[in-house]
Amino acid sequence: xxxxxxxxxxxxxxxxxxxxxxxxxxxxxxxxxxxxxxxxxxxxxxxxxxxxxxxxxxxxxxxxxxxxxxxxxxxxxxxxxxxxxxxxxxxxxxxxxxxxxxxxxxxxxxxxxxxxxxxxxxxxxxxxxxxxxxxxxxxxxxxxxxxxxxxxxxxxxxxxxxxxxxxxxxxxxxxxxxxxxxxxxxxxxxxxxxxxxxxxxxxxxxxxxxxxxxxxxxxxxxxxxxxxxxxxxxxxxxxxxxxxxxxxxxxxxxxxxxxxxxxxxxxxxx
Amino acid sequence: xxxxxxxxxxxxxxxxxxxxxxxxxxxxxxxxxxxxxxxxxxxxxxxxxxxxxxxxxxxxxxxxxxxxxxxxxxxxxxxxxxxxxxxxxxxxxxxxxxxxxxxxxxxxxxxxxxxxxxxxxxxxxxxxxxxxxxxxxxxxxxxxxxxxxxxxxxxxxxxxxxxxxxxxxxxxxxxxxxxxxxxxxxxxxxxxxxxxxxxxxxxxxxxxxxxxxxxxxxxxxxxxxxxxxxxxxxxxxxxxxxxxxxxxxxxxxxxxxxxxxxxxxxxxxx
Numbered sequence: 001x002x003x004x005x006x007x008x009x010x011x012x013x014x015x016x017x018x019x020x021x022x023x024x025x026x027x028x029x030x031x032x033x034x035x036x037x038x039x040x041x042x043x044x045x046x047x048x049x050x051x052x053x054x055x056x057x058x059x060x061x062x063x064x065x066x067x068x069x070x071x072x073x074x075x076x077x078x079x080x081x082x083x084x085x086x087x088x089x090x091x092x093x094x095x096x097x098x099x100x101x102x103x104x105x106x107x108x109x110x111x112x113x114x115x116x117x118x119x120x121x122x123x124x125x126x127x128x129x130x131x132x133x134x135x136x137x138x139x140x141x142x143x144x145x146x147x148x149x150x151x152x153x154x155x156x157x158x159x160x161x162x163x164x165x166x167x168x169x170x171x172x173x174x175x176x177x178x179x180x181x182x183x184x185x186x187x188x189x190x191x192x193x194x195x196x197x198x199x200x201x202x203x204x205x206x207x208x209x210x211x212x213x214x215x216x217x218x219x220x221x222x223x224x225x226x227x228x229x230x231x232x233x234x235x236x237x238x239x240x241x242x243x244x245x246x247x248x249x250x251x252x253x254x255x256x257x258x259x260x261x262x263x264x265x266x267x268x269x270x
Numbered sequence: 271x272x273x274x275x276x277x278x279x280x281x282x283x284x285x286x287x288x289x290x291x292x293x294x295x296x297x298x299x300x301x302x303x304x305x306x307x308x309x310x311x312x313x314x315x316x317x318x319x320x321x322x323x324x325x326x327x328x329x330x331x332x333x334x335x336x337x338x339x340x341x342x343x344x345x346x347x348x349x350x351x352x353x354x355x356x357x358x359x360x361x362x363x364x365x366x367x368x369x370x371x372x373x374x375x376x377x378x379x380x381x382x383x384x385x386x387x388x389x390x391x392x393x394x395x396x397x398x399x400x401x402x403x404x405x406x407x408x409x410x411x412x413x414x415x416x417x418x419x420x421x422x423x424x425x426x427x428x429x430x431x432x433x434x435x436x437x438x439x440x441x442x443x444x445x446x447x448x449x450x451x452x453x454x455x456x457x458x459x460x461x462x463x464x465x466x467x468x469x470x471x472x473x474x475x476x477x478x479x480x481x482x483x484x485x486x487x488x489x490x491x492x493x494x495x496x497x498x499x500x501x502x503x504x505x506x507x508x509x510x511x512x513x514x515x516x517x518x519x520x521x522x523x524x525x526x527x528x529x530x531x532x533x534x535x536x537x538x539x540x
Contacts, residue, residue: 013489015308017299018459018504021291024313029287038285040320043294043311046489050310055325074470075490076477115468116534123473142492143470160491189288198385200344200413203393207346216462219283219316220345222412222432234288 002238003036003181004063008042008054010070010080011161012013023069023166030170031067033236034178035185039063046071051083059087059154064181066154069173070161072144074123078156079149081233085131088151098128098145141168169264186242192257194231195219197265202231205259213252215239272304272508273451274333278324279313280340280350281431293339300440301337304448305455305508309333316341321353329357329424333477334451336424337444340431342414344393350428351417355401358421368398368406368415375413411438446455456512460519462527463500464490467535472501475529485509 007027013019021043028038042058044050051071058066071080085092099120105117127144130136137146137157142165147158157174159166196201199220206218221232235252239245257267277297283289291313305476312328314320328336341350355362369390376388397414400406404496405428407416412435417428427444429436464472469490476488490500505522509515527537 012487012506014294015298015311016459016506017295017297017308020295020489023285024284025290027287028285032286038287039315040324041285041313043313045309054310065476073490073492075473076480077489096394109468116473121470121474124470151301165492189286198379198413200391200394201385203345208383210346217282219347220343221283221289222343224434226446234283236286 001183002185003178003183005031005036005038005039005065005067005178006061006063007038007050007060008066008068009041009161010045010046010051010057010068010083012045012077012129014043015045016069022075023161023163026163026167027067027069027170027185030175031178032187034175035182035187036064036142036178039270043060046077046079049078050081051080052087055084055087055156059151059156062152063154065178066156068156068158069166072147072158072160073125074126075099078126081130084147084149084156084158088131088149090132092129093132094125095128095134098130099125101138101145102128102143105139116228137169137173139165139169140172141165144226146173184240185238186240186245187238188235188242188245188249189234189236189252192233192235193223193268194260195266195268196232197260199231201232201263202260205256205263206233207260209252209256212255213248215245216252218247218252218256271453272455273335273448273453275306275308275335275337275448276331276333277308277311278321278328278336278338279311279431280316280321280353280519281313282315282336282347284313284340285315291429293433295502296433296437297337297440298337300445302449302457304445305452305457306334306448312447316347316349317503318349318353321350321358322357324425325354325357328437329421329426331424333424335448336426338426338428339436342397342417342428342430343398344414347504348396351400354417354419354426354428358401362399363402364395365400365404365406366400367397368400371406371408371415372413374455375409387399391511406444407439409435409439410442416443433502454510455508456510456515457506457508458512458515458519459504459506460523462494462505464503464530465536465538467501467530467533469501471533472530474502475526475533476503477520478529479526483518483524485515486522488526489521 108117109115134149146169149156341348380388404419416439419426
């Protein structure tokens with residue numbers, strides 16, 4: 001069974017169109033390259049009821065991992081941990097390890113002259129209150145620690161929404177968790193640009209090649225607008241045998257290029 | 271009651287990190303500017319079971335609109351209409367109006383020399399098979415018509431995933447539907463850049479200003495990475511009285527600038 005991941009992104013800024021969801025894009029690319037599958041991404045507002053509902057729904061689908069981004073900071077609208085705790089019917093409690101992480105970080109900021117005092121105000125302490133049974137994850141870049149929680153067979157990973165912090169925690173502390181569950185799968189992809197054949201004519205050619213190479217998934221993506229429109233074909237496969245997969249995808253590429261040229265189309269690699 | 275909208279984006283390319291979800295971003299911005307609220311965005315794979323589940327879940331939350339993008343084309347992985355029909359327990363049936371739209375479009379393509387014949391092959395006919403009771407929406411740019419379906423109190427709008435086509439249909443045929451439901455609300459936003467105060471110190475100032483101006487929502491967004499990090503404050507409000515809202519947001523901006531400068535921080539507009 002391939003490792004299944006769901007993403008939940010929390011933040012009004014994503015739903016008012018202020019912020020482009022580059023976190024979901026970055027995570028999806030990294031997770032896929034590690035041999036896991038992102039099943040679904042859900043984006044919800046900074047509201048407890050929305051966080052509770054989306055977390056419970058994801059847990060009910062039993063993925064191996066749920067990665068939640070956003071809402072870990074010190075402001076009133078940062079309510080992810082409260083929502084996740086509620087979704088799991090756990091209490092929030094002061095976590096000593098997280099508290100120590102915050103203490104060190106604010107002491108460092110004071111030393112650097114970035115803040116006047118390192119007092120752990122109520123706003124700062126909030127970031128150390130984790131759901132019962134959770135563990136903090138070191139944040140190499142910012143203040144708020146990430147959080148790991150185990151619930152049934154699912155590992156919930158909560159990461160900050162600031163891209164630099166999310167990416168740093170992922171690279172330092174999440175990759176090995178996914179790799180351990182990825183079952184040794186390699187993900188291989190290729191792209192081919194097609195000109196001179198419309199998508200509705202390509203459809204039959206894609207069907208033929210996928211019938212001959214059932215392990216290869218081929219998707220067509222129209223690019224640009226008329227009259228310069230062209231189609232990008234994207235071929236993907238996952239396999240424990242990386243070289244075998246690369247050979248197979250190359251054969252499928254050759255086959256579809258021949259069929260396209262027979263239809264009067266032109267192709268080029270990217 | 272403010273007009274509630276949910277987005278469902280369909281496509282493996284979004285969940286493997288190949289394509290950045292600019293459709294959700296563009297739609298969220300436009301919908302918000304029209305005085306409606308995007309409650310949630312769900313991204314699922316090109317699988318019938320995923321389309322059925324996400325559509326049913328969204329309908330159960332009773333939004334005014336569900337806008338579904340992607341999976342309307344001629345290829346095997348375009349299965350949105352089949353999934354939506356199944357979610358609504360309706361049959362797919364040949365729609366005469368949609369058939370006429372396709373016939374015209376392929377005749378035009380043939381005339382332009384883009385395709386050799388305008389035959390409505392099985393791949394092309396697929397785009398005219400709509401759920402029972404649905405109506406096609408003219409696509410000013412591409413081939414696949416958009417689709418409108420009414421289900422209880424929710425209007426489901428299905429749009430192509432190609433950004434140019436999705437945007438063209440939205441501008442031509444969707445805007446007035448949202449505006450009619452938006453209850454005359456205007457959305458007003460302002461941004462303020464803050465340097466020299468960390469987010470955990472800003473938190474208390476935000477609380478004070480939001481207490482004084484309860485109609486104004488203030489979010490802080492850390493930008494960049496250490497040591498050049500700064501915070502963007504984003505102030506938003508919705509009101510039937512646009513001038514009143516602009517006045518209120520200006521007052522809240524002034525107030526928070528004063529508080530930030532008292533804390534030793536600097537601010538600038540964007």
